[in-house]
Amino acid sequence: MAFLSSRRRRTRLAPQLDDQELGRLLRSLRTTTRTGTIATTDLCAAQITRLLGQDPADWDRRTHRIDVLAGFLTGSHLPRSWAAREPRSADALVLHAWTRVAEARAQGRPEDASEATDLCLRAAETAPDDPTPWVVLLAVARLQRWARSQAFGVWNEVLARDRWNREAHLVMLGYLGPEEGGSRIQVLEFVDTLRARMPANAPCAGVELTAQVLQYHAVLGRGGFEALVARNHWSHAMAAQALDRVAHTWPQPGFLRHARALADLNLLAHALMAAADRRREAAPVFEVLGGVVTPWPWSTGGDALTEYDQAQRRATVGL
Structure with a gap:
């Protein structure tokens, strides 16, 4: 990972995040997608294809890039138009499927993601080695609460192609969580199994900490006395x-190299600040982040940028 300056x-x-080429593409798309012409679709498709084709076997970065593009293009005509014009393009099919999932999730209408299933299967047939169609299909399974046998069938297809896919692991964490029909026991079993097998710097290394932050936020969300003492969560042994396991390794230059390392470092800074006696450990994490903020988990307390700024100031008081 190319870490940002500590300044x-x-x-x-x-x-x-720190993907500069993706950032340039987003700026270009912001300008060119406004016209909505056929020529614009072709131009944007060519730009996206060029970016996604740079490292065709880097599944971690491909997943990150398509996910970001899908979020950026949600509500745009482009993904559908591109998939219609190039029905054998795995890039076009997966991007269209991911935008449909993002739209269905945002609108709270899981049935609207049904089209994504066909798109994912067509993309998987076109690019059989690519895990991203299966990652998106796993997101459909989560959104529509597919039966465990079906969801785990898709899960196994992802793992066969990209063993440590970050997005897929987070999708499964949500699928197994108590907020979505699973249970805390299922989450613990999933995290324990993963931790026993994965490298310490795998792209999915943040799953365990994500599970702890989600549980912490669940306690906060109950309000009342439980919310007042929610910080005690971080004094429990598992948390x-x-x-x-990660506080002193993740901020080290070169330790985390996956595409969303800065997102995991945002998570770490947030967790360290929530644990009252560990705030000074957060200061070097903020230094590495260099001001790059992810909406989650900061937005759970209010405006993400405001929450981040306040936390950073508290972490560096007296240093």
Whole structure:
């Protein structure tokens, strides 16, 4: 991963994180997608194809880039138009499927993601080695609460192609969570199994900490006395150990190299600030982040940029 300079910079939401080429493409798309012409579709499709074709076997970065593009193009005519014009393009099919999932999730209408299933299967047939159609299909399974046998069937297809796919692991974490019909026990079993097998710097290394942050937020969300003492969550053995395992390794230059390393570092900074006695450990994490902010988990407390800025100031008081 190309870490940003430790020099403090203006805080900003940057979905591309430190992927500068993806950032340039987003700026270009912001300008060119306004016209809505056939020529614009062709131009944008060519730009996206060029970017996604740079490292065709880097599934981690491909997943990140398509996910960001899908979020950016949600509500745009482009993904549908491109898929219609190039029905054998795996890039076009997967991007269209991912935007349909994003739209269905945002609108709370899981049935609207049904079209994505066909798109994913067509993309998988076109590009059999590519895990991203299966990652999107797993998101459909989560959104529509497919039966466990079906969901795990898709899950196994992802793992066969990209063993440590970050997005797929987070989707499964959500599918198994108590908020979506699973249970806390299922989450613990999933995390324990993963931790026993994965490298410490795998792209999905943040799953365990994500599970702990989700549980912490669930306690906060209950309100009342439980919310007042929610910080005690981080003194419990499992939560404290999850932080211990990553607090001093993740910020080291070159340790995390996956496409969404900065997102995991945002998660770490947030968790360290939530644990009252570990705030000073957050200071070097903020230095590495260089002001690049992810909406989650900061937005759970209010405006993400405001929450990040306030946390960074608290972490560096007296240093």
